[in-house]
Amino acid sequence: MANECACMGAPTLIFSCSGAADVGEVADRAARMLTKEGLGRMYCLAGIGGRVSGIVKTTEAADRILVIDGCPLDCAKNSLDQAGIGRYNHLQLADLGLAKGQSPANDENVSRAAAQAREMLGAGCLTMALPSAKA
């Protein structure tokens, strides 16, 4: 890989609980989808829990942070809180009606989670603005 400068603007980071339950997988897949779309960069929640200094410091320096939790245990949110990182947007999939144990990680559920996440990241505004720009 070329030595590209990485000193441009602070990144948007996305943390997913990526838990063992179905909704953990939904959260994980949504985070990866948003990363592929370029809306942010999925980052390692385990690095926050493990207090890996490079990951914690990068997170502290992030422009925006989106945290996606699959269930109301809010493991991802609590992990960031306990690391002293309190500046984030929080998406709780239960609030979208995705109940733990009853929400398989299929395309429909992942798309629902990703759509809400896009809106929280502000990308929903861009999508809505496009049709009117054409008119």
Added chain:
Amino acid sequence: MKKIQILGTGCAKCKKLAENAEAAAKQLGLEHDLVKITDINEIMKYGVMMTPALAIDGDVKSVGKALSVDEIKAFLK
């Protein structure tokens, strides 16, 4: 001996951080080894996604900032 690591690919901000780190260590009279890590793959091994970054004895202290001499001294004390 303190190991001061500057993580950055060599842009102006990275060079400034290295200069300031060297000055900070000298002002404190600290025995040190300043290492510039410029390979992006090596930088990513620290979990860092923004540069420049400052690590001391392998522990990342700052990311994305060209810290001042005084700020670096605070980490070295």
